Amino acid sequence: MSSRISRVVIxxxxxxxxxxLNVVGVHQPWALRAIVEVHTDTGLVGxxxxxxxxxxxxxxxxxxxxLPGQDPYDAHGLRRLVVDVLGRExxxxxxxxxxxxxxxxxxxxxxxxFEVACLDLVGREVGRPVxxxxxxxxxxxxxxxxxxxxxxxxxxxxxxxxxGEALDPDAIVAQARRMVDGWGFGSLKLKGGVxxxxxxxxxxxxxxAAYPDLPLRLDPNGAWTPETSVAVAERLSGVVEYxxxxxxxxxxxxxxxxxxxxxxxxxMSVIAxxxxxxxxxxxxxxxxxxxxxxxxxxxxxxxxxxxxxTFGMGLSMHSNSHLxxxxxxxxxxxxxxxxxxxxxxxHYPWKTEDVFAPxxxxxxxxxxxxxxxxxxxxxxxxxxxxxxxxxxxxxxVRRREDTVYMRSIDPSFRPNTARW
Amino acid sequence: MSSRISRVVIxxxxxxxxxxLNVVGVHQPWALRAIVEVHTDTGLVGxxxxxxxxxxxxxxxxxxxxLPGQDPYDAHGLRRLVVDVLGRExxxxxxxxxxxxxxxxxxxxxxxxFEVACLDLVGREVGRPVxxxxxxxxxxxxxxxxxxxxxxxxxxxxxxxxxGEALDPDAIVAQARRMVDGWGFGSLKLKGGVxxxxxxxxxxxxxxAAYPDLPLRLDPNGAWTPETSVAVAERLSGVVEYxxxxxxxxxxxxxxxxxxxxxxxxxMSVIAxxxxxxxxxxxxxxxxxxxxxxxxxxxxxxxxxxxxxTFGMGLSMHSNSHLxxxxxxxxxxxxxxxxxxxxxxxHYPWKTEDVFAPxxxxxxxxxxxxxxxxxxxxxxxxxxxxxxxxxxxxxxVRRREDTVYMRSIDPSFRPNTARW
Numbered sequence: 028m029s030s031r032i033s034r035v036v037i038x039x040x041x042x043x044x045x046x047x048l049n050v051v052g053v054h055q056p057w058a059l060r061a062i063v064e065v066h067t068d069t070g071l072v073g074x075x076x077x078x079x080x081x082x083x084x085x086x087x088x089x090x091x092x093x094l095p096g097q098d099p100y101d102a103h104g105l106r107r108l109v110v111d112v113l114g115r116e117x118x119x120x121x122x123x124x125x126x127x128x129x130x131x132x133x134x135x136x137x138x139x140x141f142e143v144a145c146l147d148l149v150g151r152e153v154g155r156p157v158x159x160x161x162x163x164x165x166x167x168x169x170x171x172x173x174x175x176x177x178x179x180x181x182x183x184x185x186x187x188x189x190x191g192e193a194l195d196p197d198a199i200v201a202q203a204r205r206m207v208d209g210w211g212f213g214s215l216k217l218k219g220g221v222x223x224x225x226x227x228x229x230x231x232x233x234x235x236a237a238y239p240d241l242p243l244r245l246d247p248n249g250a251w252t253p254e255t256s257v258a259v260a261e262r263l264s265g266v267v268e269y270x271x272x273x274x275x276x277x278x279x280x281x282x283x284x285x286x287x288x289x290x291x292x293x294x295m296s297v298i299a300x301x302x303x304x305x306x307x308x309x310x311x312x313x314x315x316x317x318x319x320x321x322x323x324x325x326x327x328x329x330x331x332x333x334x335x336x337t338f339g340m341g342l343s344m345h346s347n348s349h350l351x352x353x354x355x356x357x358x359x360x361x362x363x364x365x366x367x368x369x370x371x372x373x374h375y376p377w378k379t380e381d382v383f384a385p386x387x388x389x390x391x392x393x394x395x396x397x398x399x400x401x402x403x404x405x406x407x408x409x410x411x412x413x414x415x416x417x418x419x420x421x422x423x424v425r426r427r428e429d430t431v432y433m434r435s436i437d438p439s440f441r442p443n444t445a446r447w
Numbered sequence: 448m449s450s451r452i453s454r455v456v457i458x459x460x461x462x463x464x465x466x467x468l469n470v471v472g473v474h475q476p477w478a479l480r481a482i483v484e485v486h487t488d489t490g491l492v493g494x495x496x497x498x499x500x501x502x503x504x505x506x507x508x509x510x511x512x513x514l515p516g517q518d519p520y521d522a523h524g525l526r527r528l529v530v531d532v533l534g535r536e537x538x539x540x541x542x543x544x545x546x547x548x549x550x551x552x553x554x555x556x557x558x559x560x561f562e563v564a565c566l567d568l569v570g571r572e573v574g575r576p577v578x579x580x581x582x583x584x585x586x587x588x589x590x591x592x593x594x595x596x597x598x599x600x601x602x603x604x605x606x607x608x609x610x611g612e613a614l615d616p617d618a619i620v621a622q623a624r625r626m627v628d629g630w631g632f633g634s635l636k637l638k639g640g641v642x643x644x645x646x647x648x649x650x651x652x653x654x655x656a657a658y659p660d661l662p663l664r665l666d667p668n669g670a671w672t673p674e675t676s677v678a679v680a681e682r683l684s685g686v687v688e689y690x691x692x693x694x695x696x697x698x699x700x701x702x703x704x705x706x707x708x709x710x711x712x713x714x715m716s717v718i719a720x721x722x723x724x725x726x727x728x729x730x731x732x733x734x735x736x737x738x739x740x741x742x743x744x745x746x747x748x749x750x751x752x753x754x755x756x757t758f759g760m761g762l763s764m765h766s767n768s769h770l771x772x773x774x775x776x777x778x779x780x781x782x783x784x785x786x787x788x789x790x791x792x793x794h795y796p797w798k799t800e801d802v803f804a805p806x807x808x809x810x811x812x813x814x815x816x817x818x819x820x821x822x823x824x825x826x827x828x829x830x831x832x833x834x835x836x837x838x839x840x841x842x843x844v845r846r847r848e849d850t851v852y853m854r855s856i857d858p859s860f861r862p863n864t865a866r867w
Contacts (some may be wrong), residue, residue: 029574100575101583103785153573154449155520162746163521300757307727307758326582330753337720337754338727365523 035091040415050220050248052433065144073148075140076352135323142324150402161363168394173212196233212393214242220250246271260287281309314341344371455511460835470640470668472853485564493568495560496772555743562744570822581783593632616653632813634662640670666691680707701729734761764791
């Protein structure tokens, strides 16, 4: 009952990632994550997962060193500790998000995996799933959307992956079929911002023709001007359930929102609590995509949920390339968030490796059953963790750099932000 | 670990209340509260306290009857149950608040004491104070402000109380001296709305002369027009830390806020989540007074705290006449709310009875130590509970009716709302 943190282990891992295209370039052959283990003097281990860009990793290590003696229940104390340890060195997120996102402080991103691990610990200690610690599960399964990407057949100089090339509407529909047939997804999201808007609208229209009843989303990550965004919204009105980040910034989004009835969602212009009030004042977005890695853990993501509910906004959930500890945390959070009525995003189908054996969190009908065991409901397989850590050591990737990698292949590439 | 609620007991109690004057009349000789006991099949008892107006009491009883079998961790399920039980019969708050307040749904007020009792249960089960379940205490003592009232020497036809009459500045200063000397309060709040504004400003100025360094608040409960409010704000600028509800309604408050730099606080125009977005849009208030009885328990009050933090508003805490279970819940919540930087209001010094023996929650230097034991940190004294329940049965009061009671003494009385 009075367990204290005794030691903390941060393990960077790398796992193979397909060449998924986006507005700032292309995914590197290796995606990085940091696995956080928080041990207590009572022999429990709580787990967290976060980015592993080297700046972020150094900050995690600094916090980890200061954690012994802390009480896993004391989230506010943990947060003060993170603020103290980071001191003034909090500029940027520490994780580059491929160059797409920026926040003014790294506190929430550094705090997040420790908060999750502490909730895992408390759940294990009291024999309750984390969803119970967040007020109780309101659903026993969490629906996800199938995340479609334009992609190459394989990374240059590496074997082709099993998904193959997807650079036009037909190939996107084929990718969707594989996603729907394999995982049962009941909604689909296309990562856009890769080709000019007409081509991406055509892909959405092809998906609509193939799947007349599935909710569809298009996310060009701010590739368009406000004027183009309005034109796309007119074309896809009644076709998409929402447009995600058609154009950059709160001001740009607000100017689009004022001229269309198509709901606008964001994971770029509102990614920290400092952005909420300006976005509300501007009427910039109808739906916020939460992300516990960015928003400071599960309880602060629940706060974001309460804020969107209070201000009449919708709530969805964002994903970066991630492993199963993140998926478990996303599922526990989503289960305990009543107003999370949109299917969550996930990159999970795009990876083939994890830090625990397959089957613990499986997709049926596009949803994941909420683990009912103590804590997050997942345990590390130390052999698999070791393998993925060795891959990290070998692969040489130390930060996510979609643009740098793309330029190594196409030196003329420039990010498509607000290009069209 | 899998305890379930086995039975729930609601006990209405009455305790003697002095003739405290306010904008709608005067406190009746008896104040009512309902004590909520939630029992589990593992032998634990969790406590809550709320209003006991008869409409509210009937709703509490209806929910209580439906609670057996529920999981104390399942706050979301409890809320659904309250919504289901109340059905469409949720108009008004059920508690009259003396006629001062109104909300569109009773769900939050009915839900609140059960949520508190369930948190008390979980805390007792895991051996942790409720503050730990809310993210951990950020302070070990919670400061309160001394709550000053204009008052008669006693209720008509009843013996005078020990406080004596207070109807002018000198008497208010004398009352303040007793509050400060006896409890150590480090800030003072005057309940206004009783006399015309000039007299109440004079009382604040007399308090300032007597206590040059104490933060002072004036709360006329909407007794003034916006124009008068601006004039009072000019007069008391630099004297009060905030003006609370000078005028009724979000629109009125916004028109005052636009014309003064004196911070405006509210517990009348923003008393439910439905009021937050309109108040933010209008720029109506700088400080919101939370109240877990009104806002749906401790977790939803924490959400309100997060909202005020996110939107750059201050946070304080409101009080109605209450007993010690409410005080314990207020202290646990305040301890775990980082941005609750204003001293909380409390009527606690005005009562002489409670449902547990004195000394458990005592005021030193105007603050209450956060109980570190399991749950809320207080236990019922069943003899005292029985005595106060007998008083409820005998006293005949069945709802709070400040105006009705005042008119029984002064038939010409009309509420002073927006009078001056």
